[in-house]
Amino acid sequence: xxxxxxxxxxxxxxxxxxxxxxxxxxxxxxxxxxxxxxxxxxxxxxxxxxxxxxxxxxxxxxxxxxxxxxxxxxxxxxxxxxxxxxxxxxxxxxxxxxxxxxxxxxxxxxxxxxxxxxxxxxxxxxxxxxxxxxxxxxxxxxxxxxxxxxxxxxxxxxxxxxxxxxxxxxxxxxxxxxxxxxxxxxxxxxxxxxxxxxxxxxxxxxxxxxxxxxxxxxxxxxxxxxxxxxxxxxxxxxxxxxxxxxxxxxxxxxxxxxxxxxxxxxxxxxxxxxxxxxxxxxxxxxxx
Amino acid sequence: xxxxxxxxxxxxxxxxxxxxxxxxxxxxxxxxxxxxxxxxxxxxxxxxxxxxxxxxxxxxxxxxxxxxxxxxxxxxxxxxxxxxxxxxxxxxxxxxxxxxxxxxxxxxxxxxxxxxxxxxxxxxxxxxxxxxxxxxxxxxxxxxxxxxxxxxxxxxxxxxxxxxxxxxxxxxxxxxxxxxxxxxxxxxxxxxxxxxxxxxxxxxxxxxxxxxxxxxxxxxxxxxxxxxxxxxxxxxxxxxxxxxxxxxxxxxxxxxxxxxxxxxxxxxxxxxxxxxxxxxxxxxxxxxxxxxxxxxxxxxxxxxxxxxxxxxxxxxxxxxxxxxxxxxxxxxxxxxxxxxxxxxxxxxxxxxxxxxxxxxxxxxxxxxxxxxxxxxxxxxxxxxxxxxxxxxxxxxxxxxxxxxxxxxxxxxxxxxxxxxxxxxxxxxxxxxxxxxxxxxxxxx
Numbered sequence: 001x002x003x004x005x006x007x008x009x010x011x012x013x014x015x016x017x018x019x020x021x022x023x024x025x026x027x028x029x030x031x032x033x034x035x036x037x038x039x040x041x042x043x044x045x046x047x048x049x050x051x052x053x054x055x056x057x058x059x060x061x062x063x064x065x066x067x068x069x070x071x072x073x074x075x076x077x078x079x080x081x082x083x084x085x086x087x088x089x090x091x092x093x094x095x096x097x098x099x100x101x102x103x104x105x106x107x108x109x110x111x112x113x114x115x116x117x118x119x120x121x122x123x124x125x126x127x128x129x130x131x132x133x134x135x136x137x138x139x140x141x142x143x144x145x146x147x148x149x150x151x152x153x154x155x156x157x158x159x160x161x162x163x164x165x166x167x168x169x170x171x172x173x174x175x176x177x178x179x180x181x182x183x184x185x186x187x188x189x190x191x192x193x194x195x196x197x198x199x200x201x202x203x204x205x206x207x208x209x210x211x212x213x214x215x216x217x218x219x220x221x222x223x224x225x226x227x228x229x230x231x232x233x234x235x236x237x238x239x240x241x242x243x244x245x246x247x248x249x250x251x252x253x254x255x256x257x258x259x260x261x262x263x264x265x266x267x268x269x270x271x272x273x274x275x276x277x278x279x280x281x282x283x284x285x286x287x288x
Numbered sequence: 289x290x291x292x293x294x295x296x297x298x299x300x301x302x303x304x305x306x307x308x309x310x311x312x313x314x315x316x317x318x319x320x321x322x323x324x325x326x327x328x329x330x331x332x333x334x335x336x337x338x339x340x341x342x343x344x345x346x347x348x349x350x351x352x353x354x355x356x357x358x359x360x361x362x363x364x365x366x367x368x369x370x371x372x373x374x375x376x377x378x379x380x381x382x383x384x385x386x387x388x389x390x391x392x393x394x395x396x397x398x399x400x401x402x403x404x405x406x407x408x409x410x411x412x413x414x415x416x417x418x419x420x421x422x423x424x425x426x427x428x429x430x431x432x433x434x435x436x437x438x439x440x441x442x443x444x445x446x447x448x449x450x451x452x453x454x455x456x457x458x459x460x461x462x463x464x465x466x467x468x469x470x471x472x473x474x475x476x477x478x479x480x481x482x483x484x485x486x487x488x489x490x491x492x493x494x495x496x497x498x499x500x501x502x503x504x505x506x507x508x509x510x511x512x513x514x515x516x517x518x519x520x521x522x523x524x525x526x527x528x529x530x531x532x533x534x535x536x537x538x539x540x541x542x543x544x545x546x547x548x549x550x551x552x553x554x555x556x557x558x559x560x561x562x563x564x565x566x567x568x569x570x571x572x573x574x575x576x577x578x579x580x581x582x583x584x585x586x587x588x589x590x591x592x593x594x595x596x597x598x599x600x601x602x603x604x605x606x607x608x609x610x611x612x613x614x615x616x617x618x619x620x621x622x623x624x625x626x627x628x629x630x631x632x633x634x635x636x637x638x639x640x641x642x643x644x645x646x647x648x649x650x651x652x653x654x655x656x657x658x659x660x661x662x663x664x665x666x667x668x669x670x671x672x673x674x675x676x677x678x679x680x681x682x683x684x685x686x687x688x689x690x691x692x693x694x695x696x697x698x699x700x701x702x703x704x705x706x707x708x709x710x711x712x713x714x715x716x717x718x719x720x721x722x723x724x725x726x727x728x729x730x731x732x
Contacts, residue, residue, distance in 0.1 A: 118627070118628070119627040119628065122614070122625075122648065122649065122650055123650070123710065123713050124653075124710035124713035124714060126717075128717060129713050129714070129716075129717050132716070132717055132720055133378060133624075133716075134377075134378025134379065134627060135374060135378060135379060135380060135627075141380060214372075
């Protein structure tokens with residue numbers, strides 16, 4: 001009695017398993033989804049940061065796009081840079097576009113020293129909220145709000161808030177220029193600029209489009225739109241629009257003439273060696 | 289049983305300190321700053337330039353388009369300059385700076401105190417006068433009033449509702465107006481009824497103003513078509529849709545206007561302004577402002593010319609106390625803190641409240657405990673905790689489906705939250721983002 005129950009059970013289950021496996025086999029054949037094996041290959045070499053810097057939802061989506069794409073035009077992984085893109089091009093038998101590596105730069109230098117606080121914001125501390133409520137706690141309606149939306153958006157730990165200047169600081173070595181902070185800033189104060197040798201940078205650290213007077217009153221290091229830098233630049237790298245100078249990072253040759261010329265010190269030079277005395281005749285006069 | 293709206297609502301401490309203080313006239317300041325946009329809609333453009341002489345009541349900025357309003361000079365004097373200022377909303381806008389010389393008004397304005405109860409003007413002429421006089425909704429939304437008085441084809445207005453609720457704590461400007469200018473308000477209601485061609489008007493007043501209710505009931509008894517309705521005290525009863533629900537038991541559907549349920553709502557302040565514009569030819573350049581605060585030595589209600597810098601009003605109320613932490617334009621529930629005391633008084637400013645440092649500091653934000661208090665107090669039946677989370681995480685499409693655009697920003701959710709979560713801050717952000725998304729979609 002006991003033995004026959006066991007045997008019947010085994011036989012029934014085996015038959016069931018056999019039947020299901022046959023059904024499953026045909027269903028799998030019928031509804032097979034073909035996936036290009038190259039997608040996995042390409043994904044394997046991508047940085048797996050899923051940062052969205054390429055404009056796709058994640059690395060997998062980017063890999064799919066790369067495999068589908070006819071040419072690599074407009075497709076770039078800012079995190080992996082040329083190495084990863086060339087590797088992907090090798091796998092897919094295409095040519096990678098040459099894209100200059102970029103780095104995020106903060107276009108505001110309005111620390112409390114230069115830009116005094118005139119009111120105090122007491123609400124949910126997010127830049128996007130305070131930006132939607134009023135012009136900010138200083139008289140400058142263009143500058144950094146200092147609540148750190150950009151820092152929170154950075155998934156590479158490349159930013160932190162400086163407690164003294166109340167401005168975010170970008171760590172060049174860690175920045176992969178994914179552009180998340182650019183999107184997070186409600187005042188559009190972060191720009192992705194071409195990365196130069198030794199991370200040297202010359203840029204106008206201001207976005208204030210007000211006229212000279214109000215801009216200067218609000219912040220001591222604001223661009224007042226005087227146009228001196230435009231005149232001194234021999235390479236047509238500087239343009240003036242809406243009372244605001246802009247230095248083209250591609251055209252700029254790092255001659256540093258504009259930095260000296262700027263009356264409000266709104267043009268910053270970063271990672272340069274100290275100037276030689278002869279390059280600065282004004283300093284010599286001061287010494288005498 | 290007193291009428292009220294059924295869903296949600298809160299009972300903040302009333303603090304109507306100035307309810308017993310009669311309205312005084314604030315002296316005309318030495319110079320005024322009149323913003324050219326004091327309404328919702330298309331900005332007005334200045335019609336005067338530097339050096340021009342103006343008189344009180346003269347138009348200085350003309351409205352452009354249908355949803356717009358004129359702005360008039362509130363003083364006589366010379367235009368000093370036209371420049372940008374930071375106004376009471378915290379944003380920059382163009383304003384006309386006028387140096388005051390004397391107090392000369394445009395001749396057509398009737399400055400006598402006689403009360404003219406009847407008007408011979410046709411509905412079109414009444415609306416035209418409101419348009420010319422720059423009348424906007426004085427309850428705070430500053431929506432141009434002539435639009436709400438203009439009949440819409442296909443829609444029938446059955447009842448004119450007059451909003452004398454004043455549900456915001458602290459504010460007493462409407463309360464005082466109903467007490468002191470009752471006859472003018474009744475005359476104004478009859479003018480507006482004529483413009484709208486309605487047979488029935490209802491005045492809704494919260495039960496915490498028994499003197500105003502008694503005064504208007506007495507005055508309205510002469511007219512069978514005007515009735516006064518005391519309402520149970522509950523915030524936000526002064527909101528248009530809530531008041532309609534309380535008075536005529538009709539619900540305005542989401543995204544629709546009061547006219548769709550046959551009602552038009554006007555604030556008592558607006559009624560008074562309409563009376564003055566139609567019967568006295570006086571454009572809207574003066575309004576009642578409550579200046580209050582627990583630490584002010586002399587809080588009160590004042591007739592203030594628009595453009596008067598706020599510091600004059602604060603000085604009249606006994607000066608700014610040393611420990612002032614926040615100055616709020618409007619009521620404590622929906623008002624907005626101002627950035628400095630140079631901002632001018634505008635048409636939409638019903639009150640100014642000074643809070644001390646202790647009162648104005650926000651409490652520490654704690655995690656949501658899912659108590660759903662915010663859901664139960666939301667007068668619109670929304671889920672504030674959810675809308676906040678969606679806005680926080682940038683899930684705006686989902687927030688749109690959850691009807692974030694229905695939020696009227698009454699602040700009941702933030703007020704009631706035991707974890708002090710900044711619900712309204714995030715909902716407001718989400719709402720503005722969703723509105724922007726909808727606008728962009730409509731353009732496409």
